[in-house]
Amino acid sequence: MGFRPSGYMLKVREVHPLVHHITNYVTVNDCANVCICAGGSPIMSDSAYEVEEMVASADALVLNIGTINERTLESMKRAGKAAGKVGKPIILDPVGVGATKYRTNVVEGLISSLHPSIIKSNMGEMSTIVGCKGMVRGVDSVSSCKDLADRMLAFAKENRCVLVSTGPTDYVTDGRTFFELSNGVPMLENVSGTGCSVTTMIGVYAGACGPSAESAVAAVSAFNIAAEDAIGHCAGPGTFKPALLDSLYAMKPETIDEKVRFKAF
């Protein structure tokens, strides 16, 4: 592989992309700080009265349905349409899809109307999206799908999008190449918002480098390598979160090339 994630990291730091989020109120502050520490700049406006104008100045749009409601759904649709018209990357995090009918309908509607460039979720949610029989338990999910990889490849190809499934192993595909990423630490499961933060990372990298599978691989790996570093600077889940931001902010481009662990098929 000639793929070096450092090139993406350098580009992010050069472009300093503006990432417009319409997201949930639980982890929004984490997303803002991750965005900054990764090299981007966050916009968090979610009023239907202004999102179309706001997204025009952004480099990418992140839509996270964690605490979706009718007001913010309308804003997502408007921002998504405006972003789509000018070809800006849209990254969708379908939090909890499959947990309720409403959530499933919302996600189907957003995918069919906005054609997101990248869909990022945990493995259980991904199973729901690509039609595997998944097991969703709240926002934590466990997938029992045996052919998840094949279905992700087919879905990505058919929908011309990039899919990212996170968990102990992360999967990324654009319908052609299938990446298996193995950086990260179990502690990530013990902190609220690490999933949303990965989505933000992907938005930052897509905003600077375009919504490719490779930029998503670089984004997820940067986050997970920061997490590996942070483990040595914390005493538990509480101190892990600020340590992770420190590590993300301080990461050198050569570190990501040295530490990244993935296979491509």
Added chain:
Amino acid sequence: MGFRPSGYMLKVREVHPLVHHITNYVTVNDCANVCICAGGSPIMSDSAYEVEEMVASADALVLNIGTINERTLESMKRAGKAAGKVGKPIILDPVGVGATKYRTNVVEGLISSLHPSIIKSNMGEMSTIVGCKGMVRGVDSVSSCKDLADRMLAFAKENRCVLVSTGPTDYVTDGRTFFELSNGVPMLENVSGTGCSVTTMIGVYAGACGPSAESAVAAVSAFNIAAEDAIGHCAGPGTFKPALLDSLYAMKPETIDEKVRFKAF
């Protein structure tokens, strides 16, 4: 007393309860992380379109009115009715009750229509609820009620619920036994969200062990003992919060039995 809080802690870690919160946007992230570190898993959905379906998969429902509005009030009512029908524990935190007529009406409505299993508040709010002459100052409250204990006992008995009043001394009663808890540190007053976090703890323990006075005593004590431990690992209110999460996550069952300090009447 044969009461050992470690039994409740072990049960929580075995059950890993899902706790559905409809809560305020100020401290929601703290609640999510406390929920995880205590051994639970948080759901934070607050859309009226899905809360009934969402709460069906949860083990307990926490309703916190800190930044209540008409939209989330409607969601609380729907989620509460659905939880009540199937006998799931409802924990109400009537933040700021007595501070405005609206807030007082909201709390009266929620209590009379949903019959929460547990009501948890600070002492000033508890005074308002049980009809003592309290002094409410913002969300911090001071009670001047001399017969608070008697009124709590009577209210809990009449309403067949558990009451928890927090402060330098915490009080818990189910209308029969009255517990006085004396763990905790003054630093808890210097961090936003510690009251809401205790409510989350009670939700986690009620979700796993049922909404008894004993499970509430174990929940409050676990939080306060974590706070006592965290004091030795911080340099002020800012570093206290992550240290508290670390301590909560790392706490051993034997520690809670060893450190717990309460009297039962």
Added chain:
Amino acid sequence: MGFRPSGYMLKVREVHPLVHHITNYVTVNDCANVCICAGGSPIMSDSAYEVEEMVASADALVLNIGTINERTLESMKRAGKAAGKVGKPIILDPVGVGATKYRTNVVEGLISSLHPSIIKSNMGEMSTIVGCKGMVRGVDSVSSCKDLADRMLAFAKENRCVLVSTGPTDYVTDGRTFFELSNGVPMLENVSGTGCSVTTMIGVYAGACGPSAESAVAAVSAFNIAAEDAIGHCAGPGTFKPALLDSLYAMKPETIDEKVRFKAF
């Protein structure tokens, strides 16, 4: 100058002012904790059904439009009218003014109808407000205005308000005196919510000491001096935030007099 900021700090700690915020969901938790660590007590209610009654018990009202929507705009108007009637200080943070027409209209409407006592923003937003040709990029802003100082002086005089513009150098004026403040550290740019936190600081000091240029200078300086201290107790943007709260909470009145750096014209 006979101006000693310690006098304002001592007054804040004596009065323990209640500061009612109607603010954004991104940094609201930071604002709550900064409010407490600075010596105040936060109220975060934003329901139109109760803000008029709630603000009656507060010492100052902070309006931050970071994630403004129609619901919270209505609440801001009601709370502002109620605060204005009884002469309570109103502090406006016009986040992102100039970024969208909606946001600009909202700010013009709030200024003309509520006559805020203090308007606090970053330099790009301030340029928009006083009619300089600013450059706004998301919530980060860069001003290219050469006569910002003159325009701030004129605007403050005409509108009988205090203006605070933050950045590497902070500017404060009441239309007569013009203060240039040079405390602070570049790290403040790497953490979401430091701008909103400064607005909260100004609200706390205005609530206890009145909305004068001098109380704003003391508030901004206290925050920036805490940031200077925190730099020595952190390893990056993640650990900087809790360290800043620790420093703010622990700051001695003599420290602010010793460390403050400003010029008055």
